[in-house]
Amino acid sequence: MYTFYWQKFILPFWPKVVIALASFLMASVAGLAAPIIIKLLIDNVLADGDLYQLHFITAGIVVLYLLRGIFSYVYGYLMAKVGNRLIERMRQEMFVKLQSKDYAYFVNNQTGEVISLFSNDLTLIQQAVSVSIPEFFIETLNVLAILSIMIYFDWQLSLVTFATLPFIFLVVGYFNKKTAKIGMLMEDSLAKVASFLHQTLLSATIVKSYSREEYEYRKFSQRIHQAAEEFLKMQRLNAVLVPLVEFLAAIGLTVIIWFGGREVIDGELTIGGMFAFLVYIINVPAPMRKIAQAATSLRMGTVAWERIQQFESQPRTIFDGGMEAPKGHGLVEFRDVSFCYSQNTGILHHINLCARPGEIIAIVGPSGAGKSSVANLLLRLYDPTSGGIYVDGVDIRELNLASHRKRIGFIQQEPILFHGTVRENIRYGFPGASDAKVEWAARMADAHDFILALPNGYETPVGELGGLLSGGQRQRIAIARALILEPAILLLDEPTAALDSQSERQVMESIRRASGGRTTFIITHRLSTLMASDRVVYLANGCIVETGTHGELLQRGGLYAKAVALEALGA
Ligand SMILES: Nc1ncnc2c1ncn2[C@@H]1O[C@H](COP(=O)(O)OP(=O)(O)O)[C@@H](O)[C@H]1O
Ligand SMILES: [Mg+2]
Known part of the structure; x- marks a missing residue:
């Protein structure tokens, strides 16, 4: 003192x-x-x-x-x-x-x-x-x-x-x-x-x-x-x-x-x-x-x-690597990644996964399997206990945190919008974006039309935590907010889990459009999303148990096929 x-x-x-x-x-x-x-x-x-x-x-x-x-x-x-x-x-x-x-x-x-x-x-x-x-x-x-x-x-x-x-x-x-x-x-x-x-x-x-x-x-x-x-x-x-x-x-x-x-x-x-x-x-x-x-x-x-x-x-554990992220296409590799949170043991075990630009990878598995933990690691909210995650060939721990995170468009189940207008929210990660750019992002996210129909268009306030919009509208604004930075990687954690089926279709449509040319990870248990993906990764107890296209996995008749048959895709 x-x-x-x-x-x-x-x-x-x-x-x-x-x-x-x-x-x-x-x-x-x-x-x-x-x-x-x-x-x-x-x-x-x-x-x-x-x-x-x-x-x-x-x-x-x-x-x-x-x-x-x-x-x-x-x-x-x-x-x-x-x-x-x-x-x-x-x-x-x-x-x-x-x-x-x-x-x-x-x-x-x-x-x-x-x-x-x-x-x-x-x-x-x-x-x-x-x-x-x-x-x-x-x-x-x-x-x-x-x-x-x-x-x-x-x-x-x-x-x-x-x-x-x-x-x-x-x-x-x-x-x-x-x-x-x-x-x-x-x-x-x-x-x-x-x-x-x-x-x-x-x-x-x-x-x-x-x-x-x-x-x-x-x-x-x-x-x-x-x-x-x-x-x-x-x-x-x-x-x-x-x-x-x-x-x-x-x-x-x-x-x-x-x-x-x-x-x-x-x-x-x-x-x-x-x-x-x-x-x-x-x-x-x-x-x-x-x-x-x-x-x-x-x-x-x-x-x-x-x-x-x-x-x-209180000490930090996530440190800035200092290296500027190279301009790449977003090739993501998990190399033998294992992970646990500080207070528990073994959340993820020896995850190996390679996602190429333009690919849509669906991650599915029971609740608590470790799907969101995979997302946390890719965002570098935590670091793996062993192994490493590489984007365009560089270990993400060597990168400047901000430049790494900027390449990832992250969409959660419940998007967090800030008190402010629609435009301010879309521009959040890119304050200098022009109005044309904001509109571009909104169109990409299939949000432009409903935004124009709002009382004040882009200047409409979204309310505390976006409370004045519907869940599907909030989600599409969140997608526009992610897209405005033109991220190489899209990371979606149960983006439609909280939505009714009509909003889900609309949001999925905007995700499909948004994912063009980007490496996309989508954590989901929706069958329609799984069918539309290029590859399904089935995660259970922190291990990748099966991987392949939806069709291949069904034919194989393993855990995934059983889960689909029982309509028990987790979450
Ligand atoms: N921040 C955290 N701290 C400690 N344990 C956590 C944390 N987040 C999740 N877990 C634990 O890690 C496991 C995997 O969680 P999660 O990755 O969220 O699963 P999923 O998204 O597949 O449902 C769960 O057992 C959960 O209790
Ligand atoms: Mg989760």
Whole structure:
């Protein structure tokens, strides 16, 4: 946390930070000087009845507090400015890191937690860095200064005063520990509420279709209730703490007044001196409280910082090869590829497969056979455990990731469209594409006609995740989006599995048109697609069991033929 503080906060912004800290210090000094002036006022001016000096000193007090106000403002403003800049930078850096994460990271982590890193944790850090750390140090200085001045004034009275302090410290310390613990619980509960809301938003259709609003409401209420309970505990603690501390302080003050009063009567202390002394004592609790709060906030900031460190330090496993992908026709070879995800064993075994440009390869097999894993490997979302994948003769691990992925038009079962217009979505991978190019891609994907029939044609918004379009329309826009980059390879993972038969026919038609001249892999269990392919690869338990044309495999009468006969082609 402190190296971070130094490197990310002080070094980059040092002029502002230095001015801010200096202002804070000046404000404190101004605050410290006030009681001394009051002492002068009472002991010298009032006692002597010097009216001229009275004007002078009261004006001085006004100026002093004015200065204090100005310095406080400069400090507060500059720190807020630097804090905001820091968090803005950190958010940007974290977003870059997030985007460079392996695909596995997104599969294995909960969205809500990642979001909370970007919101809650960064806010905690901002608080710690731009408020708590400076306050901690300067208020500590402040308290030390006050104590020294008090001792200088009257060491005996100071001793009496200090004797009353430990009680207050004990009580405050005890409460602080408790509130910190509850604070953590509260953070946790709030994160859970956020995560839950996020899920509910995503699954609105499911909740509605199953009429589970009541149930979701109850779950939500439970979580909210827990958070509220913890919040209440916190408030109750505070409600006890404040009057308790005030009571203890009042007793302490009474003792001090009694002792100090005796000194005044004995002539050991002036009236002004005692007054100033009391003003200092009254000024102790506020910085003490700030120090305690700063310490708590620092602890929370440190925990948040550790979480962010952990997020940033998780190692990548997919590395950029650096070599620009050669302009080839898209000859794809799987050479003895075996693979497993980190947490399990043996997903794919010794896959050998060669797909030539223009060929349509259908991959079929039971659910869980490893078909999507083949697609993940070709996209380099993961790397094989052994063996290698070669495109136009080059191992894809040697290639620049972006240039490799750009050659592959990838279509999923449920296409993800972004909030925006049809045109923006088609252009997503090629922001500089001309309108003519967008239209070309849409025609290739058989989408042009229905797009023109939309209320605003290409400028029609698709809605959140494409919700304003039908499944078949979304899929054809996704195909256009893939085609606009003129990829040498098309990779389709169950592209029609979620569609009705009419949309399926339309989408298949656009796939057939799109696949002309490209190496096409299509993961499917649709018989019509299998029949239209050049070669069928039957995958079971991570092995290629049979391969050949649909007709050949039927004749062979093996597993594939049985699956076709039973209409059990998986998925
Ligand atoms: N991201 C992942 N992490 C761990 N295991 C996974 C992951 N994705 C899939 N699997 C496992 O790998 C196996 C093959 O999955 P998959 O390739 O998706 O099969 P298919 O697409 O043929 O249905 C399954 O047993 C599945 O549980
Ligand atoms: Mg799959």
